[in-house]
Amino acid sequence: MINTTPSFVKKLQAKGIADTRAQALKYGVERIHAGICNMDAYNRIAFEKHYGGPGGIYKLLYDFSECEEGLRNLYPILED
Numbered sequence: 001m002i003n004t005t006p007s008f009v010k011k012l013q014a015k016g017i018a019d020t021r022a023q024a025l026k027y028g029v030e031r032i033h034a035g036i037c038n039m040d041a042y043n044r045i046a047f048e049k050h051y052g053g054p055g056g057i058y059k060l061l062y063d064f065s066e067c068e069e070g071l072r073n074l075y076p077i078l079e080d
Contacts (some may be wrong), residue, residue, distance in 0.1 A: 027039075 006014075008076065012022035036047060051060045065071040 008026050009019070009022045012025060013019060016024070036044070039047060051057070
């Protein structure tokens with residue numbers, strides 16, 4: 001059977017993201033996905049409480065960049 005599901009990289013490229021950046025994002029998302037999937041129920045609830053909902057991923061990235069020296073803060077780009 002042929003898999004007709006598009007790859008995540010192709011999905012990002014279709015949204016205008018360059019191949020090299022799409023590959024990097026895929027790697028990062030794989031790591032976040034694995035980390036969340038391997039959490040027990042208690043930690044999953046705590047994660048969802050703090051990082052779920054609108055803007056959640058940006059809050060997670062902000063907390064990460066705030067704690068790691070040399071990283072810039074990321075904020076959502078708001079369109080007028």
